[in-house]
Amino acid sequence: MGFGGISIWQLVIVLGIIILLFGTKKLRNLGGDVGSAVKGFKKAMNDDSKDEEDKSDKALDKKEDAQFKEPESSAAKSEHKSDGR
Incomplete structure (x- = not known):
């Protein structure tokens, strides 16, 4: 038994008919075209x-940077104001 009830000999006969109809040159070109299409798709x-992935990494980096920034405390702000008279 072959694929879905089709024997190996039936597949060989169908392949032979396809080669007779289209010729090996057209089949080779078709194979190359299909291969390059699959390669381009991948x-x-x-x-x-x-x-x-790059976009999600950048968004994550921005989020992490925002978390690590320490806000200035009100005491530090008042020192800056008093020093700059």
Whole structure:
């Protein structure tokens, strides 16, 4: 038994008919086109995920920076005012 009830011999016959109809040159070109399309799709998906990751990292960095900034206390503010007469 092959794939879904199709035997290996039936697949070979169908492949032979496809080669006779289209020829090996067209099939080779078609394979190259499909391969480059898949490669471009994978590259675009990786670029998008990297962009989203960079954006989330930058947002996280800004949030962490905001948390680490210590606000000036009112005593420190009054010292600055009294020193600058």
